[in-house]
Amino acid sequence: MKLELRGLTRRFGAFTANDHIDLTIEPGEIHCLLGENGAGKSTLMNMLYGLLEPTEGEILLDGEPVTFANPGEAIEAGIGMVHQHFMLVPVFTVAENVMLGREQTRGLGVLDRRKAAEVVRELSSRYRLEVDPTALVESLPVGVQQRVEIIKALANEAKVLILDEPTAVLTPQEIDELMEIMRALKAQGTSIVFITHKLREVKAVGDRITVIRRGKVVGTAPPSADEAELAEMMVGRAVNLVVDKDAPEVGKPVLEVSHVSVVDSRGHTVVNDVSFEARAGEVLGIAGVQGNGQTELIKSLIGVMRPDAGSVTLEGRDISRRGPRDSLAAGIGYIPEDRSHDGFVGAFSVRENLVLDLYRDDAFSRGLSLQRGAIEENARERIEEFDIRTESMETPVSSLSGGNQQKVVVAREFSRPLKVLIASQPTRGVDVGSIEFIHQRIIAERDRGTAVIIVSTELDEIYALSDRIAVMYDGRIVDTVSPDVPREQVGLMMAGAHQQPAEKGSA
Amino acid sequence: MTGSARWAAFLPTVKMTVAAIFLALVVGAFLIISSTPRVIESLQYFFSYPWDFFRYSAIAVWDGYTALLDGSIGSWGSLERTVERAAPLICAGLGVSLAFRSGLFNIGAQGQLLLGAIAAGYIGFHFDLPPGIHLVVAALGAIVAGAFWGGIAGWLKAATGAHEVISTIMLNYVARFLILYLLAQEAFQRPGSDDRLSPPPADSATFPTLFDVHLGVVLAFLAALGVWWLLERSTLGFEMRAVGANPDAARTAGMRVPRIYFLAMAIAGGLAGLAAVMAVLGQGSSLNDNIAGTVGFDAITVALLGRATPLGTVLAGLLFGALSSGGLSMQAAAGVPPELAQVLQALIVLFVAAPALVRGVLRIKAEGDGGTVMAKGWGS
Helix, strand or coil: CCEEEEEEEEEECCEEEEEEEEEEECCCCEEEEEECCCCCHHHHHHHHCCCCCCCEEEEEECCEEECCCCHHHHHHCCEEEECCCCCCCCCCEHHHHHHCCCCCECCCCCECHHHHHHHHHHHHHHCCCCCCCCCEHHHCCHHHHHHHHHHHHHHCCCCEEEEECCCCCCCHHHHHHHHHHHHHHHHCCCEEEEEECCHHHHHHHCCEEEEEECCEEEEEECCCCCHHHHHHHHHCCCCCCCCCCCCCCCCCEEEEEEEEEEECCCCCEEEEEEEEEEECCCEEEEECCCCCCHHHHHHHHHCCCCCCEEEEEECCEECCCCCHHHHHHCCEEEECCCHHHHHCCCCCEHHHHCCCCCCCCCCCEECCEECHHHHHHHHHHHHHHCCCCCCCCCCEHHHCCHHHHHHHHHHHHCCCCCCEEEEECCCCCCCHHHHHHHHHHHHHHHHCCCEEEEEECCHHHHHHHCCEEEEEECCEEEEEECCCCCHHHHHHHHCCCCCCCCCCCCC | CCHHHHHHHHHHHHHHHHHHHHHHHHHHHHHHHHCCHHHHHHHHCCCCCHHHHHHHHHHHHHHHHHHHHHHHHHCHHHHHHHHHHHHHHHHHHHHHHHHHHCCCCCCCHHHHHHHHHHHHHHHHHHCCCCCCHHHHHHHHHHHHHHHHHHHHHHHHHHHHCCCHHHHHHHHHHHHHHHHHHHHCCHHHCCCCCCCCECCCCCHHHCCCEECCEECHHHHHHHHHHHHHHHHHHEHHHHHHHHHHHCHHHHHHCCCCHHHHHHHHHHHHHHHHHHHHHHHHHCCCCCCECCCCCCHHHHHHHHHHHCCCCHHHHHHHHHHHHHHHHHHHHHHHHHCCCCHHHHHHHHHHHHHHHCHHHHHHHHCCCCCCCCCCCCCCCCCC
8 A cells, every 4th residue: 555645734833743744655665764752753653643633734545635533544544553652451362452442252242252363373474473362461571562563453454554663662682573574564565654763773674764854854865875874864963973982991989789689569579689880980881671670770779769688889888778869969860761750840840850859959949948040040051051952941841852851851960960870771762963962971971980870771872882781681680791792692691592592482 | 931921821721710710600690590489480471471581580690690799899898708708718728739739639628627726716715815925826726736637647648658538538527526526525615505616715816807807817818928939939849849740750859758748738737727717716706516617628629720829729719708708698689599609619610620611612722721730540
């Protein structure tokens, strides 16, 4: 099926999210949509999927103009979408999830589970999407859950499949598998719209690349285009993809983590006897696939979570059981992985968020009274220094783009003297231009003699910043290696290759 | 933000509130019509003289609403009554608003108010202190008692995670039966009487009046100013709002969330206690089993209508005070059941809570949201 967008425009009040977008997706093509966060990719796809009504322009399927009032109509017309956040019911089986919304019954309202399972089996063998139809979705790894989403779309006879940032949650191995699946789908004539901001993936799998910036199509490119060129189109200026850094001047250990274990509320040991030290002037990267204990480890480092065993000492003082207030006061800077959850208060203004953990400081309050002048001055300076794009300092942070939200958090954490900087996914959902900037600031902080700990699920980021790499798998630090070790080896360690054969068939 | 930009941000909220009040008055008009005997009678000969029905309806609505206006702001006397009725609503409403901004749904203003009333009343009639000092002691006693009652719910939440909606509702019952019990004790009854009625507070513990308005009402406006300062200009308010909007981020930023919950509930209780000061010491009322009326519950509505801001709460409190004061005149002058005033209050809040409905009926274009305050669910 051929999908065409002609002059598609969407305005929100005075703001134009999509400005006359023209796009043609040929049958059996993998069309990459490349753009920074906030460039308007999601708005475009939401119009295509019937979630938003276009202000202007039209959508054509095989030359016929169509309009979708809701996703149901889009699905009916053969458009399938795999969202960034999966729309699956965790306590249902794969087959139940696939038949959800179009349940078939065998008289008397009895669900025909066998039929649904057959559909799943049929689709999974045709497209090499290995999945067990009777498995509970919550028991499946993220990569397999994504396959279920794809099967769901295919079961609805999708001819055009939209994948919205599908690789964000996957391991390097799972990404390779997803690309195989995409190629198989393409071979059978399915068109794919692949939304991403990762240049490497675009080049690996795309047939054609359309770059969107500030709601407009700024150009198309073949997959042979080089990365720097694509990045420049995306950001609108030349981007330095490699972080400039000198060899570290490693000092003495600042933060010592010894034998830390964390047991979660369900009784699983999520952090298992982890020990390491962070040294002044050095970046320690903690690599690992989402959900292997990094979140809990970091939370116990800054005192939000209490470790069940072990100790965390900062310059000889145990801080693991004192709570975040003490950890921050002791000189730890913290960039949480889920910024909107832990990093800022969305309803608060930029000005307020820039002092969210600094307001106790003498500079910003006297007794009970906040020093408004100083707080405003601070906001002005940080906005300037970190190039935070905001209408004013009174704008609520929730209405900034992801990259600028992250800059607010980064600006705040860098605005006091630090001994240790812990940054978890510091550039997740952040545009290329801001990534460059945030990375530079992190390295600058390292060079000032701060011990830096970076947690990231993206190997690119780990390799760009780290002086040492610790790999976490299943709650343990599997190994600590130098960044000279090839990526493939670290990728295998992230998938647990040290302990068990690849997770094949674990579904 | 400049003044005009700030105003522009509030405009949709103001518009929606005015629209809700208008719609409530329209619905109220139909209620007036259907509860006026002459109009109902005219329906029996509607097909012979339809004009009578419309004429009588119009007269009934006109009479009803002019009486409402007259009884609320039409004369010095009615203005007085409006302000005096508004003052406790404002205080207790401020307590609910403050808790709301801290992420707590304080249903317990009624109980906190009752505790405050017990303290104010007892200190007022039992002790013999010099004028002025007596008043201050009684008022402080009421505030402390209210804060204590609110603080219990806050402490339960902070220490055990008990949901404040449940604990405050339960504490309301406890407070209600506590005052009933106390009124059955001799220490709280008038000498030689078995009625559930305490002696009135001594003159030395009642507010002086100026132009027939007791000066306690000034405290309501001062309290609003204080709550505004606390929320917008103080570190504690900064913490409260942060905890209310995103407790996880607040905790990560080093704020002590349980402590904030406790303080917010204690201050909210103190404000409800201040409402009791007005109810009891304003005009020297004796304690009885209906001393708080429904002020503590109306306070929730006032806070919701006022969007949990101090200014909004003051305005909503004045509106409700006017409706309650005007409701009396409606009955006296136009024969409209006084309950209509309460129905109007309920309708206004209902329409405010359903902005889409108001927009649909009045064909107002959506711009931003109506600014309804949202409470947290049970799970959080």
